[in-house]
Amino acid sequence: MYLTKKHLPRRTFLRSALATVSLPLLDAMIPAATALGQTAAKAPPRLGFFYVPHGAVMTNWTPDKVGSDFELKSILAPMARFKEHMTIVSNLENKRAYGPVHAITPGTWLTGATPRVSHEPFGGITIDQIAAQYIGQDTPLPSIEVATETSGAAGACDRAYGCSYAGTISFRTPSTPLPMENNPRKLFQTLFGVGDNAAERERIGKQTASILDLMLEETATLNKALGAADRVVLDDYLQTVREVERRVEKSAGHDLSHLSLPDAPAGTPTDFDTLLNLQLDMILLAYQGNVTRIANMMMAAEVSNQTYNHVGVSDAFHPLSHHQNDPNKIARLLRIQEYHSLVLAKFLDKLAELPDGDSGSMLDNAMILYGSNMSNSNAHDHWPLPSVIIGKAGGRIKGNQHIMAPERAPVSNLMLTILDRIGVPVDALGDATGLIEEV
Numbered sequence: 001m002y003l004t005k006k007h008l009p010r011r012t013f014l015r016s017a018l019a020t021v022s023l024p025l026l027d028a029m030i031p032a033a034t035a036l037g038q039t040a041a042k043a044p045p046r047l048g049f050f051y052v053p054h055g056a057v058m059t060n061w062t063p064d065k066v067g068s069d070f071e072l073k074s075i076l077a078p079m080a081r082f083k084e085h086m087t088i089v090s091n092l093e094n095k096r097a098y099g100p101v102h103a104i105t106p107g108t109w110l111t112g113a114t115p116r117v118s119h120e121p122f123g124g125i126t127i128d129q130i131a132a133q134y135i136g137q138d139t140p141l142p143s144i145e146v147a148t149e150t151s152g153a154a155g156a157c158d159r160a161y162g163c164s165y166a167g168t169i170s171f172r173t174p175s176t177p178l179p180m181e182n183n184p185r186k187l188f189q190t191l192f193g194v195g196d197n198a199a200e201r202e203r204i205g206k207q208t209a210s211i212l213d214l215m216l217e218e219t220a221t222l223n224k225a226l227g228a229a230d231r232v233v234l235d236d237y238l239q240t241v242r243e244v245e246r247r248v249e250k251s252a253g254h255d256l257s258h259l260s261l262p263d264a265p266a267g268t269p270t271d272f273d274t275l276l277n278l279q280l281d282m283i284l285l286a287y288q289g290n291v292t293r294i295a296n297m298m299m300a301a302e303v304s305n306q307t308y309n310h311v312g313v314s315d316a317f318h319p320l321s322h323h324q325n326d327p328n329k330i331a332r333l334l335r336i337q338e339y340h341s342l343v344l345a346k347f348l349d350k351l352a353e354l355p356d357g358d359s360g361s362m363l364d365n366a367m368i369l370y371g372s373n374m375s376n377s378n379a380h381d382h383w384p385l386p387s388v389i390i391g392k393a394g395g396r397i398k399g400n401q402h403i404m405a406p407e408r409a410p411v412s413n414l415m416l417t418i419l420d421r422i423g424v425p426v427d428a429l430g431d432a433t434g435l436i437e438e439v
Contacts, residue, residue, distance in 0.1 A: 044135040045393040045422055046287050047294045048368040049128055051106060051169045052340050053302045054321035055374035056386040060334055062090050063402045070402040074334060076388065078342040082352070085363060085390050087439055088402045092411040093383035095431065097373050101380045102302045103158035107165030107177065109373035112412030112430015121164035124430055126171045127415045128294050129178075134424045136294050143294035144286055145170050146187060146279050147180035148272065149301035156303040166303070170296045180298055184278050191282065191291050233355075273310045273343075280347040287362060288354060299340050311339045321377035333377075344370060348390060359394055366391035367418060373411075385411055389418070389439070396421040403438045414439075 056075055063070035070088075072080050079086065096108045096115070104115050113124025128143055136142030145168065157163035170178040181187045219238070223231055276299065283295045300306050305316040313320070313332045320336070323329035351363040359365060371387040374380065392399045405413065412432035417439050419426050 044293065045391070045396070046362060046366045047128065047131055047135075047418075047422070048283070048366065049110060049169060049296045050344060050368060050370045051109060051296075051298050052337070052370075052372050053102075053106070053298070053300050053304055053374070054318060055372050055377040056337055057330060057334055058375055058384060058386065060337075061386045062384070063088060066402050066404045068400045068402075075337045075341055075386075078338060078345045079348065079390065082345070082348055082363070082390055084400045085348075085392055086401075087389040087397055087399060089387045089389070089405060089414055089436060089439070090384055090402065091405040091407055091409055092385045092387055092414060093408040094373055094385060094411045095382070097382045100158040100161055102156050102166055103161050103163070104165040105373045105382075106167070106169045106298065106302050107171065109169050109411075110415060111171065112410065112415060112432055113174070115161060115165055117160045119162035120175065121162065121171070121177055122175050123165065123171060124174055126169065127419055127429070128170055128296055129172045130419060130426060130429075131422060131424055132294050135422060136292065139290055139292050141190070141286070141292040143170065143178075143296065144187075144190070144283065144292050145178045145180045146283060146295065146297040147182040147301065148276050148279060148299060149304060149306065150182055151301055156301070167301075168296075169298060178296075180296070182279075184275065184282065187279065187282055191286055191289075272306060272308070276343055277346065280343065281350075284347060284350050284354075287351070287366075299343075308336050308339060311335050323378050325378065341370075351391075363390075364392050365394040367393040367397065367421065369414075369418065383408055387411065387414060393421050397439055401438065403436065405436060409433070409436075 060074045061076060063073060065071070072083065072086075076086075076088070094108060094112075096111070096113060097105050099115075107121070107123060108115060110126035110128060111124030116122035132142035151163070151167055156166040164177045168177045168180050170180075172178055181190065219234075223234065226234065279297065283297065286292050286295065300317060303318045305318055307314055307316055313335050315329075315332055317336060320329055320333050323333055348363060348368070351366060352361050354362040356362045356365045368390040369387070370390060371385060373382065373385065375383055375385055389397060391397065410431045410433060412430040413434060413436050416426065416429045416432040416434075417436045419429070420435055421439065
C-alpha cells in the first residue's frame with residue numbers, strides 16, 4: 001500500500017467570508033504510518049470547571065467509605081455509571097472565600113488567592129487561565145465561559161468588594177474577570193461567527209438558513225480528500241452543529257430582549273431546563289470541534305432566585321438554600337442539587353460516546369471538576385467543600401476513588417494537582433501546601 005507523508009493540518013477550518021467552523025480530529029490529520037500517541041496530533045486533555053452555587057447537603061454528597069469500595073450518595077447518584085471515572089476528594093477548605101460570603105465565593109474557587117478589598121477586582125489568576133496559557137493557544141478560543149443567568153439577586157455584590165467576584169469563576173489576570181455568557185445565541189456566534197452586529201446578523205439570516213450553508217462548496221471539496229471513516233466523523237459533527245444551531249434559532253424566537261421590560265419578580269426564567277441543556281450541548285460542540293479545550297460554567301448564578309418547577313420545586317434557589325435545618329426544605333434543596341447532577345450526567349454521556357483519536361473517548365481524555373466553593377449553605381461555610389473530578393485525563397488520573405484529604409486541607413491543593421496532571425509547570429498556587437498524590 002502506498003503511503004504519503006502529506007496530511008491535513010490539525011488546525012483546519014471550514015471558512016466562508018462570514019463564518020468559520022473548526023473541525024474535529026480526523027485520521028487525515030495524523031501523519032501516515034504514525035500512531036496517534038506518537039505524534040503532536042495527540043492533544044492534551046479537555047478541561048471543564050462546572051460550578052454550582054450554594055454548596056451542597058454534604059451528608060448526601062460525601063461517600064461513607066474511602067478508596068474504591070464506595071457508594072455514591074443521592075446528589076452524585078445520577079452519575080453512578082461514571083463511577084470508574086470519578087475522583088471524589090473530601091475534607092477540602094477554601095479559607096480565601098471567607099468574608100462577604102456570596103460576593104467573593106465564585107471568584108475565589110479556582111485561585112487560592114485572597115481578593116483585595118476594592119471595587120476594582122484584584123485576586124489571582126484562576127487555574128483555567130493558567131492552563132489556557134499552556135494548552136489553550138492551539139485552539140481558536142483559549143477558553144469559553146458559560147452561564148445560565150446574568151447575575152444573582154441582592155447579596156451578590158458587596159460595598160467593599162463590588163460585584164466582580166460574584167459574577168464569574170474565571171480571571172485571566174488578577175484584575176481581569178472574564179464575563180460568563182448566558183445568551184445561547186451569542187455563545188453560538190462566539191464559537192462560529194456570523195455577524196458582528198444586529199444589522200449584519202439580520203442581513204445574513206435573510207441570505208441563508210445556516211452558517212453551514214455558507215460553506216457548502218468548501219465542505220464538498222474537503223469531503224473528496226477524506227477517507228470513508230473521516231467522512232462519517234465530519235458528517236456527524238456538522239449535523240450536530242446544524243442541530244444546535246436549529247435549537248438556538250428556535251430559542252431566539254422567544255427572546256424578549258428587544259422589549260423594554262420592567263424587572264421581573266423572583267421566579268423561573270422561560271424554560272430553564274432547556275437553556276441549561278442547550279448551553280452544555282454548545283460546550284460539547286466546542287470540545288468536539290476543537291474550538292477550545294477549556295470550558296467554565298456557572299450552572300446557576302450566585303444568589304440565584306431561579307426556581308425549579310420542572311422538578312417540583314417552586315421555591316427560589318437561594319432562599320431555599322437557607323433551609324434552617326428544616327427537613328422539608330432540605331428535601332427540596334436536594335432535589336435541585338440532584339437535578340444539576342442529572343443534567344451534567346447527560347453531558348457526560350455524550351462525552352463518553354465521542355471517540356477521541358486512538359486513546360478512548362472524550363470522557364476518557366477529559367478532566368471535569370464539578371463542585372462548589374461553599375459547603376453548608378445554611379451556615380455559609382467553606383469546609384468541607386463538595387469536589388469531584390470526572391474523567392481520567394488520558395490516563396493521568398486513576399479514577400474510581402474517594403480520597404479523604406487531611407482535615408481542612410486547602411482546596412488549592414486540588415487545583416495545583418489538576419495543573420500538575422496536565423503537565424503545567426506550576427510549583428505554587430495561592431495557599432496550596434502540596435499535591436494530592438492519590439489523584
